[in-house]
Amino acid sequence: MRSEICAVDLAFGARLAYGPADRIAVLVEFGRYLVWADAGSPLWPGSGLLPPVNSVDAS
Numbered sequence: 001m002r003s004e005i006c007a008v009d010l011a012f013g014a015r016l017a018y019g020p021a022d023r024i025a026v027l028v029e030f031g032r033y034l035v036w037a038d039a040g041s042p043l044w045p046g047s048g049l050l051p052p053v054n055s056v057d058a059s
Contacts, residue, residue: 004017
């Protein structure tokens with residue numbers, strides 16, 4: 001599939017075209033970020049969260 005997304009850089013008035021290779025590069029970088037985030041701390045909620053609201057006390 002060959003598709004491009006065109007954008008205009010308002011600062012320079014230049015037309016920019018982003019294609020499949022650009023999207024792949026963004027996904028690869030995002031994958032690296034997720035690996036880094038996972039290595040630094042768990043992605044699942046843990047300690048330090050607010051206690052759950054008791055539905056009986058909320059009414």
